Amino acid sequence: MSSLPIAGTRAAPKTVIPGFGITFGLTLAWLGLIVLIPLAGLFLKTFELTFEQFIGIVTSARVLNALKISFGIALAAAAINLVFGFFVVWALTRYEFPGRRLFDAIVDIPFALPTAVAGIALTTLYAPNGWIGSLLEPLGIKVAYTPLGILIALVFIGLPFVVRTVQPVLIDLESELEEAASSLGANRWQVIIKVVIPTLLPSLLTGFALAFARAVGEYGSVIFIAGNLPNISEIAPLLIIIRLEEFRYADATAIAVVMLLASFVLLFAINGLQRWSESRSAAF
Amino acid sequence: MNIDVQSVTKNFGSFKALNDVSLKIQSGELLALLGPSGSGKTTLLRIIAGLEWPDSGAVRFDGQDALSLSVKERDVGFVFQHYALFRHMNVFDNIAFGLRVRPRRERKPESFIKNKVEQLLELVQIGSLADRYPSQLSGGQRQRVALARALAIEPRVLLLDEPFGALDAKVRKDLRRWLRNLHNELHVTSILVTHDQEEALEVSDRVVVMGNGKIEQVGSPSEVYDNPASAFVHDFIGESVALPIKVDGSLVRIGGRNIGLDTQGVAQGDARLFVRPHDIEIGQLGDNALEGEVLAVRRFGPTHRVDVSVPIDGGKATIEAAVPAGHEPKIGERVGLIPERYRVFAA
Numbered sequence: 001m002s003s004l005p006i007a008g009t010r011a012a013p014k015t016v017i018p019g020f021g022i023t024f025g026l027t028l029a030w031l032g033l034i035v036l037i038p039l040a041g042l043f044l045k046t047f048e049l050t051f052e053q054f055i056g057i058v059t060s061a062r063v064l065n066a067l068k069i070s071f072g073i074a075l076a077a078a079a080i081n082l083v084f085g086f087f088v089v090w091a092l093t094r095y096e097f098p099g100r101r102l103f104d105a106i107v108d109i110p111f112a113l114p115t116a117v118a119g120i121a122l123t124t125l126y127a128p129n130g131w132i133g134s135l136l137e138p139l140g141i142k143v144a145y146t147p148l149g150i151l152i153a154l155v156f157i158g159l160p161f162v163v164r165t166v167q168p169v170l171i172d173l174e175s176e177l178e179e180a181a182s183s184l185g186a187n188r189w190q191v192i193i194k195v196v197i198p199t200l201l202p203s204l205l206t207g208f209a210l211a212f213a214r215a216v217g218e219y220g221s222v223i224f225i226a227g228n229l230p231n232i233s234e235i236a237p238l239l240i241i242i243r244l245e246e247f248r249y250a251d252a253t254a255i256a257v258v259m260l261l262a263s264f265v266l267l268f269a270i271n272g273l274q275r276w277s278e279s280r281s282a283a284f
Numbered sequence: 285m286n287i288d289v290q291s292v293t294k295n296f297g298s299f300k301a302l303n304d305v306s307l308k309i310q311s312g313e314l315l316a317l318l319g320p321s322g323s324g325k326t327t328l329l330r331i332i333a334g335l336e337w338p339d340s341g342a343v344r345f346d347g348q349d350a351l352s353l354s355v356k357e358r359d360v361g362f363v364f365q366h367y368a369l370f371r372h373m374n375v376f377d378n379i380a381f382g383l384r385v386r387p388r389r390e391r392k393p394e395s396f397i398k399n400k401v402e403q404l405l406e407l408v409q410i411g412s413l414a415d416r417y418p419s420q421l422s423g424g425q426r427q428r429v430a431l432a433r434a435l436a437i438e439p440r441v442l443l444l445d446e447p448f449g450a451l452d453a454k455v456r457k458d459l460r461r462w463l464r465n466l467h468n469e470l471h472v473t474s475i476l477v478t479h480d481q482e483e484a485l486e487v488s489d490r491v492v493v494m495g496n497g498k499i500e501q502v503g504s505p506s507e508v509y510d511n512p513a514s515a516f517v518h519d520f521i522g523e524s525v526a527l528p529i530k531v532d533g534s535l536v537r538i539g540g541r542n543i544g545l546d547t548q549g550v551a552q553g554d555a556r557l558f559v560r561p562h563d564i565e566i567g568q569l570g571d572n573a574l575e576g577e578v579l580a581v582r583r584f585g586p587t588h589r590v591d592v593s594v595p596i597d598g599g600k601a602t603i604e605a606a607v608p609a610g611h612e613p614k615i616g617e618r619v620g621l622i623p624e625r626y627r628v629f630a631a
Contacts, residue, residue, distance in 0.1 A: 182355045
C-alpha cells in the first residue's frame with residue numbers, strides 16, 4: 001500500500017503556534033547583541049590580569065568594603081521595600097479613599113525621575129540643614145553622607161518595583177479565599193498572615209528581586225547622598241567609575257565581574273525560591 | 285440548629301437582591317435554595333453565613349440574633365463554587381486550617397487535629413491525597429477537600445454555594461448522591477444553593493424556589509414539581525408549555541375558541557395556561573381539546589416529541605407534546621391536544 005504524497009515533505013511542524021524559527025532566532029541575536037557580547041567583553045578585559053592580580057584587586061579592603069556596602073544595603077533596602085511596598089499595595093487596592101489614583105500615580109515617580117535629581121533632592125532634604133535632616137540632627141541621627149543615606153536612596157528607587165509586581169496579583173486574589181478563612185474562624189490577622197501573604201509570595205519575591213537588582217546597580221542617586229568615603233559609604237559602582245577615570249580598566253572590569261557573579265548567584269537563588277513557591281501555589 | 289430568617293431585605297444600589305424574605309430552616313434538614321441567576325439565593329446564603337449584611341430584617345440561630353456575630357463567630361461551614369482552597373497548603377493543612385487558627389486556649393493538641401483530619405479524609409473518601417496540593421487534584425476531589433475543611437470546625441450549619449456548579453455532569457451526579465448520603469450520616473443542618481433543579485429536587489428535603497429577590501414557593505421536591513404555586517415556579521421547574529388564554533366567567537378561551545377547561549378559580553381576564561409536555565395527550569378533535577397542526581415529529585428516548593402549531597390570540601404557538609412510540613401522528617395532520625393536568629395562573 002503506497003502512502004499518499006504530502007505536499008512539502010519538509011519536517012512537519014510539531015506545534016500549531018507558528019514562527020518558532022524567527023522568534024527564537026531573533027531572541028538569540030538580540031540577547032547576544034544587547035546582553036551577552038558586552039558581558040563577554042567584560043570578562044575578556046578582565047583576563048588581561050593574572051589570577052593573582054585579579055584576586056589581589058577584588059580582595060583589597062577598599063573593594064571588599066565597597067561590595068559589602070553595595071550588596072548589604074541593597075538587600076536591606078529591598079527588604080524594607082518588601083514590607084512597606086506590601087502596605088502600600090494593600091492600601092491602594094483594598095481601600096477607597098480620596099486621591100487614591102493620585103497616590104497610585106505617585107508610586108511610579110521613582111521610575112521616571114532622573115536618578116541624579118532624586119539624589120540631589122534627597123540630599124537636600126536629609127542634609128544637616130535640610131527639612132528632615134535638621135529634625136534628625138538633634139537626635140544624633142545623620143543621614144546624608146552616611147550609609148543610612150545610601151539606604152534611603154535605594155529604598156526610594158526600589159519601591160515601585162515591589163508595588164507594581166504585587167498590585168495586579170492582589171487585585172486578582174479571589175475574595176473567596178479570605179471569606180473561606182474567616183468562615184473557618186481565622187481572625188483578620190491570621191487571614192493575612194496565613195492566607196494572603198503566602199498566596200502572594202511568588203509576586204512578593206519577584207518584587208524583592210527586582211528592587212534588589214535595581215538597588216545593586218544604582219549609581220546616580222546614591223553618589224550625591226552617600227558622601228562617598230572609601231570603606232564607609234563608597235559603593236562598588238562608584239569605585240568602578242573611579243578606576244575607569246584612573247585608566248585602570250582591568251581593575252574596573254574585575255570589580256564588575258565580581259558584582260555580576262554575585263548578583264547572578266543571588267538572583268538565581270531568589271528565582272529558585274520563587275519557582276518553589278509558585279509550584280506549590282499554582283493557580284487551578 | 286434552627287435558622288429563622290425574618291423579612292430580610294438587601295439592595296445592591298438600585299437592584300433589589302432580596303425583597304422582604306422570610307424563611308424558617310429546621311434543624312438537621314437539607315434545604316435547597318433554587319432559582320435562576322439574579323434571584324437572590326446566593327445573597328440569602330451569604331447573609332446567613334455572615335459574609336453579607338442585610339439592609340433590614342433579622343436572622344436568628346436557635347432564637348439568638350446572628351447578625352451581631354461576625355462570620356468567624358457564627359460557626360458556619362461554607363463551601364464555595366470554586367472551592368477557595370488555600371493553594372499554598374496541602375490537603376491535610378487545608379482541612380486542619382480551621383482547627384489550627386483557634387485561639388490558643390481553645391486549640392486542640394496537634395495529635396487531636398491529626399486524628400480529626402484523618403477521620404475527615406476517610407469520610408470524604410480521599411484518604412490517599414493528604415499530601416497533595418490543590419493544583420494536583422481534580423475538581424471533584426477539590427470540592428471534597430473543601431467540604432472536609434468546612435466540616436472540620438463542626439459547624440452548626442453547612443452552607444453550600446453552587447458546590448457542584450464547576451464540575452462536569454457525571455462528577456456532579458456522583459457528588460450530589462454522595463452529599464445526600466453524607467447528610468443522612470451527619471444530619472448537620474445544610475443549605476444548598478443551586479440553579480440546577482435536578483440537583484435541588486434529588487438532594488434536598490425541602491426546596492425553596494426563589495425568583496427576583498422573593499420566595500416563590502417552599503415545599504418538598506414533589507410538592508414543588510406537582511403543585512407549583514405560581515407561574516414562575518411552573519415555568520422554572522420541569523418542562524412547561526405556557527399559552528396565553530382569556531378567562532371569561534367559567535370559560536377558558538384560547539385563540540378565540542372556548543375550550544372545556546377549568547379556570548381553577550382564576551378571575552376574569554388575561555391568564556396563562558401551563559402544561560407539562562408529558563401531560564398532553566394527542567387525540568381526537570373535540571370541545572375539550574386544543575386544535576393544531578403537526579409540524580414535526582422527533583424521536584426522544586422512549587417517546588416521540590411532537591411539535592404542534594396551535595392558534596392563539598394574535599398568532600400561533602408551538603406546543604411540544606410527548607407521545608409513546610407507535611402512536612405518533614403524521615406531519616401535517618390536524619390533531620386535538622388534551623391537557624390532562626394543567627394549571628391556570630392569572631397573567
